[in-house]
Amino acid sequence: MSDPALAERVEALAVAGRLLEPFTSPQVHSAVHEVGRRAQQRASVGLEQTVVALAGSTGSGKSSLFNAITGLDLAEVGVLRPTTADPLACWWGEDVPRDLLDWLGVPAHLRVPRRSTLDDSATPLDGLVLLDLPDHDSMVLSHRDKVDRLVGLVDMVVWVTDPVKYGDALLHERYLSSMSRHGGVVVVVLNQVDLLSPAERDVCLSHLRDLLAGEGLGGLDVLATSAADGTGVDELTRRLRDAVARREAAAQRLAADVAVLGHRLRVEAELRPPGQGYSDTPRHVGPPAVDGLVVTDGLHAALAAHRAQFAAGELAWPWRRTGAASPVVEPDLSSDAVTARLDDYVEHETDVMAPMWRDSVRGELSAVPSDLVDAWGDEVRQVVGAPARPRPTWTGVRRAQRLVMAMAATAVGLGVVAGVALAQDVDAAVTAGIGALLAAIGGIVGGWVVNRRRRREKDDYASSEAAQIVESLRGRVRRDVQVHLELPLEQSRADHDAAAAALDLAEA
Amino acid sequence: MAPLRTGPTMSGMTKGSRFVPDARTHLGESAASLAAALGGRDGACQTDETARRLVDELDLIEARSRHPDVPLLIVLAGSTGVGTSTLLNSLVGRRVSPTGVRRPTTTAPVLVHRPRDDPARLVTLVGGPADVVADEAVPEGIAVVDSPGMDSVVQHPRSRSASLIAAADAWVAVTSPARYADAAGWSHLAGDAARHVPTAIVLNRTVEHARADVTEHLAALLSRRGLAECPFLVVDDNPGAEGMLPPAAVDRLRSLLSTLGQDPSLRALARRSSLAAAADAAVRRAQAWVSSQPEEDARRDDVRRAAEGLRAIVARELS
Numbered sequence: 001m002s003d004p005a006l007a008e009r010v011e012a013l014a015v016a017g018r019l020l021e022p023f024t025s026p027q028v029h030s031a032v033h034e035v036g037r038r039a040q041q042r043a044s045v046g047l048e049q050t051v052v053a054l055a056g057s058t059g060s061g062k063s064s065l066f067n068a069i070t071g072l073d074l075a076e077v078g079v080l081r082p083t084t085a086d087p088l089a090c091w092w093g094e095d096v097p098r099d100l101l102d103w104l105g106v107p108a109h110l111r112v113p114r115r116s117t118l119d120d121s122a123t124p125l126d127g128l129v130l131l132d133l134p135d136h137d138s139m140v141l142s143h144r145d146k147v148d149r150l151v152g153l154v155d156m157v158v159w160v161t162d163p164v165k166y167g168d169a170l171l172h173e174r175y176l177s178s179m180s181r182h183g184g185v186v187v188v189v190l191n192q193v194d195l196l197s198p199a200e201r202d203v204c205l206s207h208l209r210d211l212l213a214g215e216g217l218g219g220l221d222v223l224a225t226s227a228a229d230g231t232g233v234d235e236l237t238r239r240l241r242d243a244v245a246r247r248e249a250a251a252q253r254l255a256a257d258v259a260v261l262g263h264r265l266r267v268e269a270e271l272r273p274p275g276q277g278y279s280d281t282p283r284h285v286g287p288p289a290v291d292g293l294v295v296t297d298g299l300h301a302a303l304a305a306h307r308a309q310f311a312a313g314e315l316a317w318p319w320r321r322t323g324a325a326s327p328v329v330e331p332d333l334s335s336d337a338v339t340a341r342l343d344d345y346v347e348h349e350t351d352v353m354a355p356m357w358r359d360s361v362r363g364e365l366s367a368v369p370s371d372l373v374d375a376w377g378d379e380v381r382q383v384v385g386a387p388a389r390p391r392p393t394w395t396g397v398r399r400a401q402r403l404v405m406a407m408a409a410t411a412v413g414l415g416v417v418a419g420v421a422l423a424q425d426v427d428a429a430v431t432a433g434i435g436a437l438l439a440a441i442g443g444i445v446g447g448w449v450v451n452r453r454r455r456r457e458k459d460d461y462a463s464s465e466a467a468q469i470v471e472s473l474r475g476r477v478r479r480d481v482q483v484h485l486e487l488p489l490e491q492s493r494a495d496h497d498a499a500a501a502a503l504d505l506a507e508a
Numbered sequence: 509m510a511p512l513r514t515g516p517t518m519s520g521m522t523k524g525s526r527f528v529p530d531a532r533t534h535l536g537e538s539a540a541s542l543a544a545a546l547g548g549r550d551g552a553c554q555t556d557e558t559a560r561r562l563v564d565e566l567d568l569i570e571a572r573s574r575h576p577d578v579p580l581l582i583v584l585a586g587s588t589g590v591g592t593s594t595l596l597n598s599l600v601g602r603r604v605s606p607t608g609v610r611r612p613t614t615t616a617p618v619l620v621h622r623p624r625d626d627p628a629r630l631v632t633l634v635g636g637p638a639d640v641v642a643d644e645a646v647p648e649g650i651a652v653v654d655s656p657g658m659d660s661v662v663q664h665p666r667s668r669s670a671s672l673i674a675a676a677d678a679w680v681a682v683t684s685p686a687r688y689a690d691a692a693g694w695s696h697l698a699g700d701a702a703r704h705v706p707t708a709i710v711l712n713r714t715v716e717h718a719r720a721d722v723t724e725h726l727a728a729l730l731s732r733r734g735l736a737e738c739p740f741l742v743v744d745d746n747p748g749a750e751g752m753l754p755p756a757a758v759d760r761l762r763s764l765l766s767t768l769g770q771d772p773s774l775r776a777l778a779r780r781s782s783l784a785a786a787a788d789a790a791v792r793r794a795q796a797w798v799s800s801q802p803e804e805d806a807r808r809d810d811v812r813r814a815a816e817g818l819r820a821i822v823a824r825e826l827s
Contacts, residue, residue, distance in 0.1 A: 079717070079718035081686075141691065162686075164590075164687070167660040207610050
């Protein structure tokens with residue numbers, strides 16, 4: 001496409017259309033696709049030409065104006081209505097714009113070249129393709145279909161009306177009202193002004209301008225002409241010449257169509273008017289830190305206490321073995337508070353969106369907070385209820401304990417032997433006694449060392465187990481929040497803002 | 509009374525319906541019963557806007573059926589810009605309806621009646637704001653109303669013209685060489701309101717060089733749509749005095765209207781058709797009213813029965 005801005009607009013419209021599809025009608029969707037196709041096709045059939053159509057009611061004088069502008073007497077003019085049944089095309093230039101005329105659907109026998117040796121050299125109208133269209137309001141309804149099609153394709157439309165029909169609802173409601181952005185490529189002509197006095201002409205013109213302004217078409221160009229006496233024909237031809245010279249009409253027309261569709265998308269999806277953007281809204285610094293609410297310090301402490309009790313039990317001296325550790329006391333998970341925090345987060349992040357989009361996202365995510373809280377609750381219960389497992393190193397501790405006890409037993413044994421042998425063999429008794437003493441010392445020292453080891457093991461086990469479990473649970477909570485809430489919300493906001501930005505571009 | 513020089517006889521105006529003398533009063537009585545079922549003038553319907561208006565209209569139908577001497581209401585109506593105001597002015601002989609180039613020109617109906625006739629009932633028929641003028645020049649037995657133009661972008665005039673045609677005893681459908689092939693005009697001729705109203709066609713503002721061709725073409729179009737029996741008049745264009753035609757130009761139209769106003773059987777035919785059309789519309793609105801009322805409303809069954817009775821009479825009339 002030769003106009004980069006237009007290509008961007010068309011692409012932006014397509015992007016917006018895709019993003020806003022759930023909130024907009026199928027009609028506007030197919031219109032968006034159609035304008036994209038049309039932009040491609042128009043570029044491919046040749047942007048050197050400017051296609052201008054003379055459109056309007058039966059009897060308003062399109063064909064007469066066509067003849068006046070072309071200087072030829074080609075278009076049929078008559079009293080019986082309607083007159084023109086097929087579009088007639090006159091083209092200025094060297095080479096016949098065949099592809100363009102094919103694309104427009106002009107029958108081969110209705111294509112007339114406008115060049116002759118009698119013309120001014122380098123006729124400034126070179127590149128103009130002028131169409132005389134059938135009417136849009138007669139009882140021959142097939143004419144209206146042809147008009148609808150061609151008015152949708154051409155680069156520029158000259159709407160021809162007259163003192164009788166200029167106020168007709170059909171012209172305004174069916175055609176002009178949808179061309180509010182097309183100021184540069186639409187001209188409204190009040191023809192047959194030769195039937196009016198100058199004062200009457202002013203009345204009609206100013207009333208017509210009022211009607212147009214009232215419909216938001218105040219920017220449209222309005223000319224007074226008379227094909228019969230030539231009034232205004234030169235001025236109209238000059239406008240056409242300017243449009244042809246600028247070579248922008250095609251792009252302008254398409255840009256206006258894109259803008260109109262952008263507006264429709266905006267209205268249907270209930271987005272803010274252009275320029276009012278959505279980027280000024282404060283964003284959360286991040287999702288709420290609910291991990292600490294789900295896996296509380298209280299739980300941490302309960303876990304630590306439980307594990308300490310377990311370790312104490314596992315590592316106790318045999319005579320101190322009590323029963324199994326009592327289960328962890330679960331503090332209550334304040335699920336309502338957590339769910340509420342998460343709901344608030346969703347609400348805040350979506351607050352600034354267009355209503356339909358916001359409601360849709362909130363709907364999609366509505367069950368997520370409570371589902372997550374339920375899942376977390378289940379996992380906490382499961383983890384907390386899982387039996388504690390002893391560490392492998394504890395077998396070493398128990399061996400040490402046994403060794404100590406063995407030493408104590410040896411000490412006692414030797415002591416008994418010493419006592420018994422004292423009466424008979426003092427030496428043996430002394431040896432046994434010394435042995436007993438050594439064993440006793442070994443036992444006491446060993447016992448003290450083992451005890452210290454026991455205590456350290458117990459504390460270490462309790463704190464590291466508890467910390468590990470708590471950290472793993474909290475990590476899960478944070479990940480879940482990120483995956484199921486934060487990322488979807490971010491994606492939604494990005495899409496939403498992208499749609500708004502695309503619309504701004506399309507309507508610029 | 510001489511028949512028109514060309515074209516069909518006056519009975520063509522009412523599209524071939526037969527004259528049955530008693531049906532009129534039966535219709536009137538039936539309309540009165542329906543009005544009573546709705547609660548009558550002083551009944552509970554005082555607070556119900558729809559019912560009240562319906563009762564007013566039914567009373568009017570009943571009154572018109574009992575008083576054949578109420579002037580026939582003739583509506584001049586057509587697309588904006590065909591010259592209905594000029595026609596009215598020319599019939600009366602003075603400018604009673606403003607003309608001009610601003611479209612639409614007529615925004616409020618202009619009702620012209622003979623001074624001797626009481627305009628009150630006619631104004632009720634017109635149903636809304638209207639300029640009311642008395643003038644001796646109005647042919648006897650009728651009153652003429654110039655309707656706002658149809659199909660212009662200014663909304664209010666469009667719906668007034670449709671309701672005027674529905675309320676009229678006869679419709680003079682005006683067109684012009686510029687407008688005669690417009691789809692909108694033909695769809696009005698085929699529309700509900702227009703179908704039962706006695707109709708005449710006037711091709712106004714006819715320029716000399718177009719006269720023969722356009723007249724022939726329009727006649728063919730009318731014939732194709734089953735309107736060949738309607739009186740079809742051509743009025744020449746006169747670009748001179750704005751808003752007024754020379755009396756001769758509207759001679760035939762005036763004589764058509766006079767005949768309609770004075771011939772008893774024609775009056776009866778016209779009145780009968782238009783009363784049937786008005787009653788038909790009233791029946792439909794009564795049925796819609798019934799379905800919109802809550803189950804417990806005691807009037808529902810009575811109204812339904814009375815509406816059914818009226819509908820049967822109307823069906824006979826219109827067949």
